[in-house]
Amino acid sequence: MIFSNPEIWALTLSMAIPLALPAVGGTFSERTGVVNIAMEGIMLIGAFFGVAFSYWTGSAWIGLLAAIICGALTALALAWGAIHVSADQTVLGMGINVFAAGLTTFLLNTLFGYSGTPVNTPKLPSFSIPGLDAIPYIGIIFRNQSVLMYIGIVLVFLAHWFLFSTRIGLRMRSVGENPLAADTLGIPVWRLRYFGVVLSGVFSAIGGAYLSIGILNGFTSNMTSGRGYIALAAMIFGKWTPLGSFGAALIFGFSTALGIVLQGHGVSSNILQMIPYALTILALTGLIGRSTPPAADGIPYEPRR
Numbered sequence: 001m002i003f004s005n006p007e008i009w010a011l012t013l014s015m016a017i018p019l020a021l022p023a024v025g026g027t028f029s030e031r032t033g034v035v036n037i038a039m040e041g042i043m044l045i046g047a048f049f050g051v052a053f054s055y056w057t058g059s060a061w062i063g064l065l066a067a068i069i070c071g072a073l074t075a076l077a078l079a080w081g082a083i084h085v086s087a088d089q090t091v092l093g094m095g096i097n098v099f100a101a102g103l104t105t106f107l108l109n110t111l112f113g114y115s116g117t118p119v120n121t122p123k124l125p126s127f128s129i130p131g132l133d134a135i136p137y138i139g140i141i142f143r144n145q146s147v148l149m150y151i152g153i154v155l156v157f158l159a160h161w162f163l164f165s166t167r168i169g170l171r172m173r174s175v176g177e178n179p180l181a182a183d184t185l186g187i188p189v190w191r192l193r194y195f196g197v198v199l200s201g202v203f204s205a206i207g208g209a210y211l212s213i214g215i216l217n218g219f220t221s222n223m224t225s226g227r228g229y230i231a232l233a234a235m236i237f238g239k240w241t242p243l244g245s246f247g248a249a250l251i252f253g254f255s256t257a258l259g260i261v262l263q264g265h266g267v268s269s270n271i272l273q274m275i276p277y278a279l280t281i282l283a284l285t286g287l288i289g290r291s292t293p294p295a296a297d298g299i300p301y302e303p304r305r
Contacts, residue, residue: 023248030176034197036089048212097228127144157243
């Protein structure tokens with residue numbers, strides 16, 4: 001029985017984390033009132049520069065740090081255009097996605113040639129948690145997983161606590177619901193919006209690095225394969241909460257894992273690979289359930305003088 005096989009649940013976790021991290025990052029951005037559909041591009045930026053610096057320095061941890069910095073800088077550009085210039089946030093996000101796809105492909109071919117990144121590029125370690133791997137069934141699910149998977153799970157729970165149980169989290173949510181009222185109370189609207197967008201860049205870049213130096217140790221053009229858009233759907237399906245986004249990411253991750261497992265059972269691989277994208281369309285059209293975004297999401301705001 002496929003569903004009783006712990007390997008499919010291990011694969012589900014592995015496939016869910018690169019969706020959950022950008023989804024949580026997008027939650028921070030949109031909870032402060034800035035629409036962020038640039039997760040796909042930021043993931044690509046994080047994935048490429050994570051691999052590049054991992055190879056150049058011989059350290060995958062430095063590669064992860066470089067991915068985070070580059071993702072934050074890309075998100076900072078998005079924040080400046082959305083907040084200071086009041087540009088159309090959807091168009092701006094799509095522009096970053098297109099730019100990132102072209103830039104990473106160009107840099108890949110220019111710096112590493114058409115043979116791609118070297119096979120000896122360091123990757124982040126995989127390990128099993130002592131004691132947990134001895135538990136029947138559960139131990140198999142968490143056995144020999146990437147360190148970024150464990151870090152990702154911790155980050156999801158920390159993000160939920162931060163957003164809903166701290167004063168700054170409350171202020172961030174207030175900025176996304178009623179920026180005028182927040183401004184009247186002396187809450188720095190622009191500063192918190194910048195903070196939320198940059199956090200989204202950090203989380204998205206870690207998600208991209210998970211693909212390139214967490215699971216693999218290389219980069220290929222457009223290796224995110226639309227995961228940033230699936231993360232957007234997970235964020236909406238999760239009703240703009242970190243834990244809800246993680247739950248939705250697990251659903252999408254399971255559909256991907258199921259497609260991989262069923263490929264050897266006579267089912268068309270093309271149909272199976274379509275499952276997560278079909279779920280994305282259903283989530284974005286509201287057919288799975290109605291989700292209400294923050295009231296001021298996507299609405300530019302000019303602080304009072």
